[in-house]
Structure formats: C-alpha cells, structure tokens
Amino acid sequence: MGNYRHKLSSAGCPEVVINKRKSGSSKGETVKKSKKGEVNYCPDPPEGQSPENMEVKRKIMEAEMQKKDPNHQLIEDLMVSTFSQRRKDIVGDQPHITELMSRWPALFHERQTAGGLQTATKSGKKQPLKDILDCLAKDDTNERRRAAALLGLPRYISGEDPSTVIRMCDAHADILDDAMKGMQVGLLIACEGSEQxxxxxxxxxxxxxxxxxxxxxxxxxxxxxxxxxxxxxxxxNLKYPNDMKYSFEFLQRVVMKISPDQASARVHGLRNKLLRYKL
Known part of the structure; x- marks a missing residue:
C-alpha cells in the first residue's frame, strides 16, 4: 500500500501530495500514512473539467453573489462543479480567511454552509452550568432547551473553557473588534439589553x-x-478549537452520528451516561 501511495504521489495525485509529510519533519517514509478519518480530502477534477474552466465558473459564481437577488440554483450547481478546485485552494494553499471569503463568497452563505446540519446535562456540578439550568427553569421552551444543551456541554465536560470560542456581547454597546479579539474560530452572540x-x-x-x-x-x-x-x-478545513475539542467531537460523533465508532474515551463515556438517563 505504501508503494502504491508513492506511485500516486509521483503521478501528482492531489490528495496524496497534500497529505505528504514535509521533508525534514521526521525520519522514515516521506509519504504520510493517513489515519482513518484524518485525510485531507482533495479529489481530482471531474472528467472533462480543467482548472481553467473551473476558474471561469468560479468567477461567474463570484459575480452572481454580488447581485441583490442571486440565482441560488445556479450558485448551487456551480459550487458542486467547482468542488475539487475549492478543496485544492482550501487544503493545499491554506489561504487567510479574508482571501477565502473574497474568492468563494458563496461558501459563506447559510444555504451552502449548513446543507443539512441541525441539533439536540446534568445538574449543578459547576456554577456556570448551574446558572444555565437556572435560566432554563425560568423559560423552558424547546429553543432554550437546545441552547442550554449546547452552551452547557463544554461546562459539563471537565477541562474545557468555552470563553475563547463562545462569546456574548450587547448588540448595541460593544465594539465588535474588542468582542472578537483573540477568536480563531467560534460564535459571537449579540444579545438585546445589558443583562445577557x-x-x-x-x-x-x-x-x-x-x-x-x-x-x-x-x-x-x-x-x-x-x-x-x-x-x-x-x-x-479547520481543526476543532482546542478549548472545546471534546464538545465539537461530541456534536460530530454523538449528535450528528458521523463515525460514532471512532469517539474518544471521554466522548464515549458521556454518550454512555446519556444512554443511561435515556435522554
């Protein structure tokens, strides 16, 4: 299998080239053997397509996104047909987020980002978790239950600090640059009023x-x-933030059921607790 990967690398297979171990990074083989689920997926262009005509489609899509009322079906078709070029840009070149937003604005539209993702504690071991449950007791709607589960998850998992990933601010008072300072990836929740x-x-x-x-x-x-x-x-193609890596893994493995058999011991233990409580 290693010999086969060397042949693919020599032939310029994008996925193998991108996952190739950098020279001098460690001893041994120069082609990294990817772990299951770790590979940076980067497919070859579709048959009959070239980087040049995919770039033409990308520019058409970029122009369409600048319209006040863009044709979402056209954008969706263009996003599908340019997938391999987009993955090459993201995984291979690793551009800054502002450059990525400029080249692929449709990628950051709600219709493209979420596709089909949508979601589902136990009482007061820690004060922040207790505060969440106290808020829920005052207003127990389904929407707030889901928010409580998601906001309480990192508080329940020992050792996680969501402050660099999830932040709240006053929608009318806070300066956004200050609120986002130090955030590499996360959610900024703007609330009405000073009592958040x-x-x-x-x-x-x-x-x-x-x-x-x-x-x-x-x-x-x-x-x-x-x-x-x-x-x-x-x-x-981002990594989960370290401060909430188990929370994101829980959402992936347990809530979304993506490769659930590969869950870490901590996430597996939490899943078993939930099964015992029949949640």
Missing part, C-alpha cells in the same frame, strides 16, 4: 467568527449558529 444571562433571552444576531473575522451573520438562533459553525469548520 447564561442563556440569552433575546438574541439579536449570532455570527460565525474565523480569525477575528465575521464570515456568517444574521443568524437568529443559537442552535442554528452551532450548526453553521460546524459547517464552516468542515467547509474550510
């Missing part, structure tokens, strides 16, 4: 932030915001 609480009572806007830059906004629900964030992380 552990669960915002009135959400003015939820924004997805990457590298201190808002890439998606005008999301009116915390749970949809999480779905959009998961979509952005996948679309632009």
């Amino acid at each position: 609480g552990a669960i915002p009572h009135e959400v003015f806007d939820v924004a997805v932030v990457v590298e201190e830059t808002i890439v998606l906004h005008n999301i009116k629900d915390v749970t949809v915001g999480f779905a959009m964030l998961m979509g952005v992380i996948y679309c632009i």
